[in-house]
Each structure stands twice: as structure tokens, then as C-alpha cells.
Amino acid sequence: MLYYLFTWLHKAFNIPGAGVFQYISFRAAAALITSLFISMIIGKRLIDFLRKKQVGETVRDLGLEGQTMKQGTPTMGGLIILAAILIPSLLFAKLNNLYIIVILVATVWLGLIGFLDDYIKVFKKDKKGLPGKLKILGQVGIGLIVGFTMYFSDSIVIRERVRQTAYVPTADVFAMESTTDKSRIFSKTPVKSTKTTIPFVKNNEFDYSTFVSWIGEGAKKWTWLAFIPIVIFIIIAVSNGANLTDGLDGLATGSSAIIGLTLGVLAYVSGNIVFANYLNIMYIPNTGELTIYISAFVGACIGFLWYNSFPAQVFMGDTGSLALGGIIAVFAILIRKEILIPIFCGVFLAENLSVVMQVTWFKYTKHKYGAGRRIFKMSPLHHHFQKLGYHESKIVMRFLIVGIMLAVLTIVTLKLR
Numbered sequence: 127m128l129y130y131l132f133t134w135l136h137k138a139f140n141i142p143g144a145g146v147f148q149y150i151s152f153r154a155a156a157a158l159i160t161s162l163f164i165s166m167i168i169g170k171r172l173i174d175f176l177r178k179k180q181v182g183e184t185v186r187d188l189g190l191e192g193q194t195m196k197q198g199t200p201t202m203g204g205l206i207i208l209a210a211i212l213i214p215s216l217l218f219a220k221l222n223n224l225y226i227i228v229i230l231v232a233t234v235w236l237g238l239i240g241f242l243d244d245y246i247k248v249f250k251k252d253k254k255g256l257p258g259k260l261k262i263l264g265q266v267g268i269g270l271i272v273g274f275t276m277y278f279s280d281s282i283v284i285r286e287r288v289r290q291t292a293y294v295p296t297a298d299v300f301a302m303e304s305t306t307d308k309s310r311i312f313s314k315t316p317v318k319s320t321k322t323t324i325p326f327v328k329n330n331e332f333d334y335s336t337f338v339s340w341i342g343e344g345a346k347k348w349t350w351l352a353f354i355p356i357v358i359f360i361i362i363a364v365s366n367g368a369n370l371t372d373g374l375d376g377l378a379t380g381s382s383a384i385i386g387l388t389l390g391v392l393a394y395v396s397g398n399i400v401f402a403n404y405l406n407i408m409y410i411p412n413t414g415e416l417t418i419y420i421s422a423f424v425g426a427c428i429g430f431l432w433y434n435s436f437p438a439q440v441f442m443g444d445t446g447s448l449a450l451g452g453i454i455a456v457f458a459i460l461i462r463k464e465i466l467i468p469i470f471c472g473v474f475l476a477e478n479l480s481v482v483m484q485v486t487w488f489k490y491t492k493h494k495y496g497a498g499r500r501i502f503k504m505s506p507l508h509h510h511f512q513k514l515g516y517h518e519s520k521i522v523m524r525f526l527i528v529g530i531m532l533a534v535l536t537i538v539t540l541k542l543r
Contacts, residue, residue: 127216127217127221128147128217128218129147129153129217129218129219129220130221132144132145132146132147133147133148136148147218150394150414150415150417150418153218153219153418154218154390154417154418154421155421156214156217156218157214157215157217157218157219157418157419157421157422157425158214158421158422158424158425159425160213160214160217160218160422160425161210161211161213161214161421161422161423161424161425161426161429162210162425162428162429163429164209164210164213164214164426164429165206165207165209165210165425165426165428165429165430165432166429166432168206168209168210169203169206169429169430169432169433169440170433172203172205172206172440173200173203173433173439173440176200176201176202176203176440177200181200181201181202181248181249190504190509190512190513195437196438196441199438199439199440199441200439200440200441201244201248201440201441201442201443202241202244202245202248202441202442202443202445203430203433203434203440203441203442203443203445203446204237204240204241204244204442204443204444204445204446204447204449204450205241205445205446206426206429206430206433206440206442206446207426207427207430207442207446207449207450208233208234208237208426208445208446208449210422210425210426210429210430211233211419211422211423211426211453212230212233212234212422213422214418214421214422214425215230215418215419215422216230218418218422219415219418219419220415223412223415224275224279224281224282224412225282225412225413225415225416225460226415226416226418226419228271228272228275228456228460229416229419229453229456229457229460230419231268231271232268232271232272232452232453232456233449233453235264235267235268235271235452236264236265236268236365236448236449236452236453237445237448237449238264239256239261239264239265239444239448239449240443240444240445240446240447240448240449241444241445242256243255243256243261243443243444243445243448244443244444244445255444256444261448262362265358265361265362265365265452266358266362268361268452268456269354269357269358269359269360269361269362270354270358272357272361272456272459272460273350273353273354273357273358274350274354276353276357276459276460277320277349277350277353277354278350280318281412282318283316283317283318283319283410283411284316284317284319284321284408284409284410284411284462285312285313285314285315285316285317285399285409285410285411286312286313286317286319287311287312287313287329287406287408287409288311288312288313311403312399312402312403312409316411319333320333320334320335320346320349320353321333321334321408321462322334322462322463322464322465323407323408323462323463323465323466324465325465325466325469325539325542326539326542330407330408330539330540331408332465334349334352334353334356335349337349337352338351338352356464357459357464360455360458360459360464360467361452361455361456361459363455363478364451364452364454364455364458364467364471364474365448365451365452365455366448366451366478367451367471367474367475367477367478368381368382368447368448368450368451368452368454368474369444369447369448369451370474370477370478370481370506371447371473371474371477371506371508372441372442372446372447373506373508373509374436374508374512374518374521374522375434375435375436375437375438375518375519375522376431376434376435376436376438376522377508377521377522377525377526378442378446378447378450379427379430379431379434379442379446379450380427380431380522380525380526380529381473381474381525381526381529382423382427382450382451382454383424383427383428383431384526384529384530384533385454385470385471385529385533386420386423386424386427386454387424387533388470388533388536388537389420389454389457389458389461389463389470390417390420390421390424391537392461392463392466392536392537392540393413393414393416393417393420393457393461394414394417395407395540396408396409396410396413396414396461396462396463397409397410397411397412397413397414397415397416397417397461398414405540405541407540408462410461410462413460413461416457416460416461419457420457423453423457427450430442430446436518436519436522451474454467454471455467466536466539469532469535469536469539470532470533470535470536472528472529472532473525473528473529473532476507477506477507477508478506480501480502480505480506480507480510481505481506483501483502483505484500484501484502484505485505487499487500487501488500508521508522508525
């Protein structure tokens with residue numbers, strides 16, 4: 127909203143300084159600062175409100191050190207995160223940008239699913255919360271919206287790289303004058319594409335139409351049959367991965383902040399023709415605007431960490447964790463970096479896999495030997511290390527260090543072929 131106001135002031139009255147809102151970097155910084163401010167101010171007041179209403183966490187006795195201290199800690203703090211994301215995004219982003227519209231819809235949608243789950247647990251006193259089938263149905267719903275929008279909307283396009291042995295300026299190509307390598311140029315005309323980014327291969331690109339190539343002639347028009355289910359799977363997997371990670375003070379919040387910074391870099395370079403050309407990566411017009419949103423996302427996570435770090439004054443609940451994971455998944459899909467998720471979301475992946483491995487092995491051994499056996503002392507993975515005697519804050523810090531290493535590796539993949 128402020129973008130439109132200051133743009134009007136700049137054009138109508140030429141007010142000094144108003145034109146700075148044209149710069150994505152300025153608006154991203156403003157969104158980050160505003161998000162931090164909102165989360166700090168709203169956070170304190172919401173925590174006090176939740177305490178008065180006795181909206182506290184009910185903790186199961188799992189025999190973990192320090193577990194009883196968490197009993198009664200206010201939950202549903204994800205509302206702080208959602209407010210700190212949505213308000214700055216609405217203030218500083220271009221609201222007619224389809225990418226911004228999709229990510230805002232996903233934020234509200236996923237936040238609502240988590241809120242309903244927390245509401246049933248806290249106010250209806252039903253420990254099971256929202257039935258698992260309804261959660262999955264909700265995640266499938268936003269997956270369909272994102273998938274169909276990405277595939278069918280004419281506003282979701284890329285600019286193809288055109289390689290030439292000699293640089294010949296023509297009407298249908300655009301070359302960056304600042305680069306000395308004139309063999310790498312982008313098509314002037316944006317095109318619909320089912321390509322995405324994949325690391326460690328030539329050109330760092332993969333086309334989803336490969337999955338339906340067996341159909342034969344005209345197969346490409348059926349690519350949506352593969353693309354949309356993959357989008358749904360990614361959203362469900364990452365959303366639930368973040369939910370499983372939210373078991374120690376600051377772990378899910380800190381991990382999400384690191385992932386958000388990584389996505390911010392990827393969105394900025396993918397949406398900036400200069401950097402896209404320099405890095406020789408896919409150029410996706412208009413995705414640079416997502417940098418404003420992800421800046422608010424990072425600010426919200428860091429601001430919430432002020433209250434959520436050990437010992438936590440508030441828990442985000444499913445309102446926050448399901449939304450954070452889903453937002454990360456949708457954002458990665460929008461900037462065509464979803465195949466990089468196993469790298470920069472490595473912590474979420476490890477937590478997810480530890481649960482799958484534990485449950486699968488337990489059922490298998492119970493069927494085969496009559497008694498279930500375990501791979502880990504407890505799952506998700508962070509509880510395994512608690513059982514080994516590591517302090518909660520040490521586990522969180524080491525997981526975050528691993529997350530930073532994975533984030534750096536993700537950025538490096540832009541130049542690895």
C-alpha cells in the first residue's frame with residue numbers, strides 16, 4: 127500500500143525521497159525492520175493475553191529433561207509470526223504482482239489450518255486437534271491452487287537463455303551491456319515453461335515434461351499431470367517437516383529464518399536480470415518482488431525468536447509451524463527452486479525421515495519378531511539427542527549450525543554444474 131502511495135507522491139509532487147520506494151532493496155529492508163518491530167510489540171502483548179486466558183501448552187510426559195518446565199507455556203504464538211509477515215508485505219509489496227498474491231493466499235490458508243488445529247486442542251480440550259485427514263485435505267487444497275496457477279497462468283513466465291556463437295543484436299533478444307560475455311543472452315519475449323532449477327547438471331535446469339515424454343507426440347500438454355501432484359507432495363512434506371521440527375525452543379523458528387535468508391537470495395538473483403545473467407541461471411521476471419515478502423518472513427522469525435529461544439516464553443503451535451513449512455515450500459516452488467529443498471531444508475528432511483524410519487522399522491520388526499524395535503531412542507531426531515543426554519540449547523545451536531552450512535551449500539549450487 128505504501129508503495130502505491132509514495133509512487134503517486136513521487137510522480138505527482140516530486141517529493142524528495144519518495145522515489146526510494148521504487149527500489150526492491152529499500153522496501154525489503156523496510157519490511158524486515160517493520161516485521162521485527164511488529165513481532166516484538168505484538169509478541170509481548172499477545173503472550174500476556176494468552177497467559178490471562180490460560181492458553182497454555184499441554185505437555186506429554188516423555189521422560190525428557192526439562193520437559194515439565196514447558197507445561198502451561200502459552201501457545202498459538204504463530205499468530206505473532208503471521209501478523210509480522212502479512213502486515214509488512216501488504217505495506218511494502220506490489221499487491222498486483224501474482225507471485226505476491228499467491229504467497230499471501232498460501233500464508234493465510236496454511237495459517238488458518240494450523241489455527242484450527244490449535245483452537246481445537248486448546249479451547250475444545252481435544253488433544254488430537256484437527257483430524258489428520260482434514261489437515262492433509264487443506265494442504266492439498268493450497269497445493270492445487272499453487273500448482274494450477276503456476277502451470278496455467280499467463281503471468282507466470284521465464285525468459286529463456288539464448289546461446290549464440292557470435293553476438294548479433296536482434297529485435298527478439300536482449301543482452302546485458304555490462305557483461306563481456308555476449309554469448310549469454312535472454313529472450314526478449316517471456317515464455318510459459320515447465321522448467322525448474324536442478325543442481326549439479328548442465329545448465330542447472332530440468333523440465334517436468336520429461337515425466338510424461340513416454341506419452342509420445344503432444345505429451346507436453348499433459349505435463350500438469352506430473353507437475354501438480356509434485357507441488358502438492360512438496361507442500362505437505364515441508365509443512366509437516368517444520369511441524370515435526372517444532373519440538374525444542376527456537377529450533378523451528380531459527381531454522382526457518384536461515385531458510386528464509388537463503389530463499390531471499392535465490393529470489394533476488396532469479397528476479398534480477400543482471401545477476402541472473404552473471405550467474406548464468408534462469409531469469410524469472412517479477413519474482414524480485416518476493417524479496418519483500420521473504421524479508422518480512424525472516425524478520426518475523428527473528429522477532430519471534432526473541433520470545434521463543436530457550437527457555438521459551440511462548441510456543442508457535444501448529445498455527446506457526448504448519449504455516450512456516452508450507453510458506454517455505456510454496457515460495458521455493460514460485461521461484462523454481464523446489465528441487466533444492468532437500469538441501470536448504472535438510473534439517474526438516476532429517477526430522478521427517480527419522481520419524482518415517484522409526485515407525486516403518488518398528489512396524490516391520492513387530493510383525494517379523496513379535497516385538498517392535500527402534501532405530502533411534504526417540505523420534506523426531508532432536509529427541510534422540512535429548513535421550514543421549516545433550517542439553518536442549520546445545521542441540522538447537524548445533525542444528526542451526528548445520529542449517530547455515532546447508533544454506534551456504536545451496537547458494538553455491540548456483541555456480542556448480
